[in-house]
Amino acid sequence: MTMPTGYSRGLAYWPLALLALALLLPQLLGMFGFDFYVSFATRIMIMALLASSLNLLVGTGGMVSLGHAAFFGAGAYTVAILAREWGGTPATSALLSWPLAMLVGALLAAFIGAICLRTKGVYFIMSTLAFAQMLFYVFLSLKSYGGDDGMSLTQRSTLPGIDLGADVVFYYVVLALFAVALLLLGRLDRARFGKVLRGIKDNELRMESLGFAVFRFKLVAFILAGAMAGLAGALMGNLNNFVSPNMMHWEQSGVVLVMVILGGLGRLWGGLAGAAAMLLLEEILPNFLPHWQILLGVILLAVVFFAPRGLAGIFRA
Amino acid sequence: MSMLEISGLKKLFGGLVVTDNLDLSVAEGELHALIGPNGAGKTTLIAQISGSLAPDDGRIVFAGHEITRWPAYRRAQLGLSRSFQITSIFPSFTVLDNVALAIQARSGSSFRFWQPVKAESALYEAALEILARTGLDALGENPAAALGHGEHRQLELALALATQPKLLLLDEPMAGLGAEDSQRMVELIERLKSQYAILLVEHDMDAVFRLADRISVLMSGRIIASGSGEAIRSNAEVKLAYLGEEEIA
Structure with missing residues (x-):
């Protein structure tokens, strides 16, 4: 018998085409004098990384978290605090501070997940939201780290032999990390772990009665997503050379959730599609409309009603 | 005993x-x-x-x-394996994938993140055998949600059997x-x-x-x-x- 692949041959090459475009993007933008947009493209990829990590929870595992920004902010503050306290030492090396940001995101997710994952539905949504807001207020009141003003970084993290301070270089580093993350997520989705997550989303009770320790699988997914969000936060702090409590505000969690729904729940490219669409619309619409958020709302409604599988779903049969 | x-x-x-x-x-x-x-x-x-x-x-x-x-x-x-009075299956999976997931539950760790499930031929051979035993062998590629009520009941039983009870x-x-x-x-x-x-x-x-x-x-x-x-x-x-x-x- 033949195994279903879910992919038609013609579509198998477009990720490579997209990667080629991404590799050439800084040169293309340079040719037209749009160098500013290199950082904008970097921002899209960082938000896509964050949205993809949330998509693992919401889209694949059915865990609607409204507190995902907590891990994003925690990762950003990890890099910023390391730079503030131990500036000029190896602590500002990306080789140390970025993995540490992932570790902080993972540990925080392990703690929050161990509690919130015991609840379901609306209670899960509200408890994740509550934890993220707690963290938001903690950093809001931490005067030594800028409080509500946030905190500036004097420079980006360092890498041996690579100047992350150059926007184009930083773009390529983020591109590489995002590509690896997407590869891992794609493999995970088709591996046993991904099937279990999708099974839990479909029918948690049945998974339990088949012998799956549902809670453990959810917690591991939550920790993985937390680590990935922590990395996204570290990158965003680097990109802006600035971190603030707003990075972990529930509005940020909401924006990422909208990106996931817009891009396509449970779809590998959903995070990228959603992040790119949202940020591009935010960038373009204000030029034409003073009250552009209304149009953004209409577009979101249109996607929900006419393309319920999201933007990434449109390209799939 | x-x-x-x-x-x-x-x-x-x-x-x-x-x-x-x-x-x-x-x-x-x-x-x-x-x-x-x-x-x-x-x-x-x-x-x-x-x-x-x-x-x-x-x-x-x-x-x-x-x-x-x-x-x-x-x-x-x-x-200890159970079937449910109200059909409890995985509607977004195919019939074959439903059973393969159930077999996965009792054949080694599912904390595997890299190797595609589709490459595990032993899993799918066992799943096909269960489908044959429950009279669902012709429906393996169908989405589980699209089955009729009688077939849903058969799949319900197939899931219970798949865990080597x-x-x-x-x-x-x-x-x-x-x-x-x-x-x-x-x-x-x-x-x-x-x-x-x-x-x-x-x-x-x-x-x-x-x-x-x-x-x-x-x-x-x-x-x-x-x-x-x-x-x-x-x-x-x-x-x-x-x-x-x-x-x-």
Whole structure:
């Protein structure tokens, strides 16, 4: 018998085409004098990384978290605090501070997940939201780290032999990390772990009665997503050379959730599609409309009603 | 030897006794049917055996382990497999992937993040075999959501079989089936008999009397009679309490 692949041959090459475009993007933008947009493209990829990590929870595992920004902010503050306290030492090396940001995101997710994952539905949504807001207020009141003003970084993290301070270089580093993350997520989705997550989303009770320790699988997914969000936060702090409590505000969690729904729940490219669409619309619409958020709302409604599988779903049969 | 041994099981909902000092056993290879009118406590009993509800008192011993306080997934890992009265499958998976997922539950760790499931031929060979045994082999590639009711019931049973059970807990497998599908399900369960210990909860009396080695009658949370089909048919208490509402063949 033949195994279903879910992919038609013609579509198998477009990720490579997209990667080629991404590799050439800084040169293309340079040719037209749009160098500013290199950082904008970097921002899209960082938000896509964050949205993809949330998509693992919401889209694949059915865990609607409204507190995902907590891990994003925690990762950003990890890099910023390391730079503030131990500036000029190896602590500002990306080789140390970025993995540490992932570790902080993972540990925080392990703690929050161990509690919130015991609840379901609306209670899960509200408890994740509550934890993220707690963290938001903690950093809001931490005067030594800028409080509500946030905190500036004097420079980006360092890498041996690579100047992350150059926007184009930083773009390529983020591109590489995002590509690896997407590869891992794609493999995970088709591996046993991904099937279990999708099974839990479909029918948690049945998974339990088949012998799956549902809670453990959810917690591991939550920790993985937390680590990935922590990395996204570290990158965003680097990109802006600035971190603030707003990075972990529930509005940020909401924006990422909208990106996931817009891009396509449970779809590998959903995070990228959603992040790119949202940020591009935010960038373009204000030029034409003073009250552009209304149009953004209409577009979101249109996607929900006419393309319920999201933007990434449109390209799939 | 008993595969399942329940003794002194008790469950109260407030002041209401739903499981009343209940004893019940299923021997290896035996098909033990449990019947009883609505409200007798069948559902509550199944919930306690499968682990979704904790009893207030008593013991449940399964395959030599006391599992009274175990969570549902650990019981399943030990070989206690159940089907659901209301079909409980994975609608977004194909029929084949439904069964493959169930097999995955008892064949090694599922904390694997890299190797695609599709590359695990052993998993899919076992799944195809289960599909053949449950008469679903022609439907493997169909989305599970698109099946008819009779086929859903077959898939429900296929999932229960896929976990290499020692004991099958079948919760009204004929629920909602027409005469023809019902007949097919009875034949299916007949073929499973003696391969597994089976506890069958069922309303379809014809099926019960045809399949069961032993029948127990549950009434207000306690077993009021237990024995062969003949013994149950002729038991005056049972007739009065339960079978009176339905003439039996």
